[in-house]
Amino acid sequence: MKFGTKAIHAGVHPDESTGAIMTPIYQTSTYVQDGVGNHKGYEYSRTQNPTRHALEKNIAAIENGKYGACFASGLAAIDCIIKILNPGDEVISTNDLYGGSYRIFKTIFEKYGIVFHFVDMQKVSSVEAAVTKNTKLIWVETPTNPMMNIVDIAAMSTVAKRSGAILAVDNTFATPFLQNPLDLGADIVMHSVTKYLGGHSDVVMGALVTSNDELAKEIYRIQNSSGAVTAPMDSFLVLRGIKTLHLRVQRHCENGEKIAHFLENHPKIENVYWPGFETHPNHEVAKKQMRGFGGMISFTLKGNQLQDALDTVKKMKIFALAESLGGVESLIGHPATMTHASIPKDVREKSGVVDSLIRLSVGIEDADDLIDDLKNALS
Numbered sequence: 001m002k003f004g005t006k007a008i009h010a011g012v013h014p015d016e017s018t019g020a021i022m023t024p025i026y027q028t029s030t031y032v033q034d035g036v037g038n039h040k041g042y043e044y045s046r047t048q049n050p051t052r053h054a055l056e057k058n059i060a061a062i063e064n065g066k067y068g069a070c071f072a073s074g075l076a077a078i079d080c081i082i083k084i085l086n087p088g089d090e091v092i093s094t095n096d097l098y099g100g101s102y103r104i105f106k107t108i109f110e111k112y113g114i115v116f117h118f119v120d121m122q123k124v125s126s127v128e129a130a131v132t133k134n135t136k137l138i139w140v141e142t143p144t145n146p147m148m149n150i151v152d153i154a155a156m157s158t159v160a161k162r163s164g165a166i167l168a169v170d171n172t173f174a175t176p177f178l179q180n181p182l183d184l185g186a187d188i189v190m191h192s193v194t195k196y197l198g199g200h201s202d203v204v205m206g207a208l209v210t211s212n213d214e215l216a217k218e219i220y221r222i223q224n225s226s227g228a229v230t231a232p233m234d235s236f237l238v239l240r241g242i243k244t245l246h247l248r249v250q251r252h253c254e255n256g257e258k259i260a261h262f263l264e265n266h267p268k269i270e271n272v273y274w275p276g277f278e279t280h281p282n283h284e285v286a287k288k289q290m291r292g293f294g295g296m297i298s299f300t301l302k303g304n305q306l307q308d309a310l311d312t313v314k315k316m317k318i319f320a321l322a323e324s325l326g327g328v329e330s331l332i333g334h335p336a337t338m339t340h341a342s343i344p345k346d347v348r349e350k351s352g353v354v355d356s357l358i359r360l361s362v363g364i365e366d367a368d369d370l371i372d373d374l375k376n377a378l379s
């Protein structure tokens with residue numbers, strides 16, 4: 001089955017008692033049993049819930065995986081992966097990681113004895129150099145946030161297999177419509193469902209997908225034991241959101257391309273970061289592993305003044321100044337003071353998150369209006 005068909009049909013069935021085509025919101029904590037241990041597959045909604053179950057099957061299908069698990073947030077999904085590890089285990093990750101991932105690694109898990117190495121993952125050699133006998137997880141984010149760096153997933157899979165490590169990929173930016181890490185050798189895919197999968201800026205949720213039976217067992221054990229599950233209502237909203245994922249992402253890509261080219265030619269702009277440019281250092285890798293380049297774009301202003309960046313974001317009228325991304329509406333953000341404020345200045349600047357860096361999540365409005373909005377704010 002192709003993507004659009006799976007997005008709409010995978011995991012869902014008409015309700016058996018009424019024929020309702022939409023999966024009902026099973027707003028229930030528990031399930032009546034006919035006799036002790038004699039139930040219909042559901043005992044308690046932390047462990048499993050029919051609405052969540054339909055969504056988990058749907059997300060697994062669109063990522064070409066066997067097992068899906070949904071969590072209360074993207075970070076709760078990341079939390080689950082790290083809990084598979086033991087004290088003394090080492091993780092290799094990228095040095096321009098999403099700020100929240102960096103924070104949970106450094107401030108939560110380091111004190112439980114997990115060791116994190118942050119390297120330039122665009123160079124396979126720097127990942128290889130960081131491998132030790134304790135390396136248990138390679139954590140990839142691609143495209144990265146907010147610098148739009150591209151990491152070669154297939155190359156990371158080779159390194160992971162050679163070192164006996166799990167390869168996990170944060171696929172939030174690309175979405176399963178543009179990139180499927182499991183097909184490229186990853187063991188686990190992670191999503192902040194909050195972003196493109198939900199797509200309407202009305203839900204916070206995370207998901208994991210794997211085809212590995214052993215990893216799936218661990219993920220479900222931790223999901224149930226730690227309990228950071230997602231609610232039935234939210235599961236319903238995301239099931240609805242995913243039905244249009246392919247259409248939305250097509251439009252995000254079209255608008256993204258137009259805006260990237262507009263910005264590239266603007267006299268006030270220094271650099272534009274978007275993997276669709278042939279001049280992007282890893283454009284070839286992006287072309288190889290992605291089916292489109294998405295609507296996430298970052299840029300810097302000439303002169304690199306903090307105040308210029310703050311003034312620009314403030315002047316936008318259609319682009320809303322807000323954290324998050326991936327919704328139908330366009331958002332603009334200032335990473336240094338917003339999403340990446342928890343990363344020390346010297347660390348963030350080394351990876352390119354300078355004071356004038358501005359990040360766009362290009363929505364699915366009309367591109368001409370979005371370009372006019374940018375024109376005004378930059379004038």
Ligand SMILES: *Cc1c(COP(=O)(O)O)cnc(C)c1O
Nearest residue numbers: 073074075098145172192194205
């Ligand atoms: C937002 C985001 C997360 C965290 O997800 P939440 O749903 O906010 O917890 C992780 N990775 C990336 C790339 C993100 O954009």
